[in-house]
Amino acid sequence: MSDTSYLSLDKLTLSYGKTVAVRDLDLDIRKGELLALLGPSGCGKTTTMRSIAGLMMPTGGHIRLDGVDITRVAANRRAVGLVFQSYALFPHLSVFENVAFGLKLKGLRGAELDRKVDAGLKSVGLADFSARRTPELSGGQQQRVALARAMVMEPKVLLLDEPLSNLDARLRLEMRTELQRVQKESGVTMIFVTHDQIEALALADRIVVMKSGAIEQIGAPEEIYNHPASRFVADFVGFENIFEIRNGNLMTPKGEVVLPQAMPHAAGLAWRPRAVALGTGPWSAKVRGISFAGGTREYVLDTPLGVIKAEVDAALPAHAIDTDVVFDLPVENAAVLKRFG
Ligand SMILES: Nc1ncnc2c1ncn2[C@@H]1O[C@H](COP(=O)(O)OP(=O)(O)OP(=O)(O)O)[C@@H](O)[C@H]1O
Numbered sequence: 274m275s276d277t278s279y280l281s282l283d284k285l286t287l288s289y290g291k292t293v294a295v296r297d298l299d300l301d302i303r304k305g306e307l308l309a310l311l312g313p314s315g316c317g318k319t320t321t322m323r324s325i326a327g328l329m330m331p332t333g334g335h336i337r338l339d340g341v342d343i344t345r346v347a348a349n350r351r352a353v354g355l356v357f358q359s360y361a362l363f364p365h366l367s368v369f370e371n372v373a374f375g376l377k378l379k380g381l382r383g384a385e386l387d388r389k390v391d392a393g394l395k396s397v398g399l400a401d402f403s404a405r406r407t408p409e410l411s412g413g414q415q416q417r418v419a420l421a422r423a424m425v426m427e428p429k430v431l432l433l434d435e436p437l438s439n440l441d442a443r444l445r446l447e448m449r450t451e452l453q454r455v456q457k458e459s460g461v462t463m464i465f466v467t468h469d470q471i472e473a474l475a476l477a478d479r480i481v482v483m484k485s486g487a488i489e490q491i492g493a494p495e496e497i498y499n500h501p502a503s504r505f506v507a508d509f510v511g512f513e514n515i516f517e518i519r520n521g522n523l524m525t526p527k528g529e530v531v532l533p534q535a536m537p538h539a540a541g542l543a544w545r546p547r548a549v550a551l552g553t554g555p556w557s558a559k560v561r562g563i564s565f566a567g568g569t570r571e572y573v574l575d576t577p578l579g580v581i582k583a584e585v586d587a588a589l590p591a592h593a594i595d596t597d598v599v600f601d602l603p604v605e606n607a608a609v610l611k612r613f614g
């Protein structure tokens with residue numbers, strides 16, 4: 274555990290019967306940090322959150338929060354808030370009553386209760402909706418109620434498990450900004466689960482990429498986006514052209530290619546489609562697919578290195594399907610993978 278750590282998971286192992294869902298997980302989270310847990314379905318994101326919330330006892334390891342070992346502390350005594358994908362609001366209660374629910378259980382009444390609930394609703398932009406019943410709200414508004422309900426409890430850590438996945442694209446974007454604002458204004462430590470890399474990159478201070486119950490890479494969004502450590506992470510954050518390096522050679526589906534320079538510490542190289550240089554370079558290719566993507570045009574190329582995806586400015590003249598083009602994979606544009614797992 275590092276000195277600056279507010280929440281630490283230490284060799285955390287979580288199992289369902291004989292199935293180990295999370296193994297030996299170490300993670301230190303700073304106070305006020307917004308951390309995203311990113312990973313494919315089944316990698317252990319929800320399981321990790323459940324254990325932090327106290328809804329699941331670890332089979333190994335420890336959880337510490339604000340200097341206290343909470344591994345065996347009951348869920349309702351942890352000061353950990355939870356917001357799930359399905360917000361589980363009470364449909365028969367008003368917005369006010371939904372947000373007041375937990376505070377009332379804690380014994381709050383009268384003016385203090387009103388003040389806290391009003392402040393909570395104001396912070397999520399729902400001050401005028403307190404008398405409405407929750408089924409009369411939009412999806413985004415319901416999600417705001419769920420957020421206010423968790424925030425008024427003043428949790429030390431707020432866990433959000435795919436909170437935006439029920440919303441349509443526009444609302445998602447709006448709620449993403451809202452979440453970020455609420456988090457920065459309140460300073461609450463937040464862990465946000467998503468399997469959407471764009472969401473994680475846009476929101477988080479740091480991203481934890483998980484794979485099969487273990488951490489694959491931790492880093493700031495720029496680091497994860499530009500310097501994925503492994504093939505798995507590169508693939509997950511949108512590198513479409515990924516090659517292993519063996520004995521200094523690029524391993525392609527059509528044979529080995531000698532690299533123009535030695536890369537002794539690289540296990541692989543990966544290029545985003547827009548890192549591919551089209552119209553110049555030593556390789557020839559046939560255009561097999563072309564799609565217009567607004568500002569850019571995306572090409573699928575049949576090449577001596579296998580299928581390559583390239584993306585170029587749409588203002589440039591288009592290459593027609595079945596024509597020949599030349600291209601390069603400039604090594605200086607590649608992400609260098611330390612592992613090829
Ligand atoms: N109640 C359960 N009983 C047995 N196995 C479970 C249970 N819940 C989850 N698992 C298993 O534990 C592993 C991790 O599941 P978890 O729900 O944490 O994944 P996740 O990363 O949240 O995935 P998703 O993105 O689909 O929500 C999976 O292999 C899953 O099948």
Ligand SMILES: [Mg+2]
Binds near residue numbers: 318319320
């Ligand atoms: Mg999940």
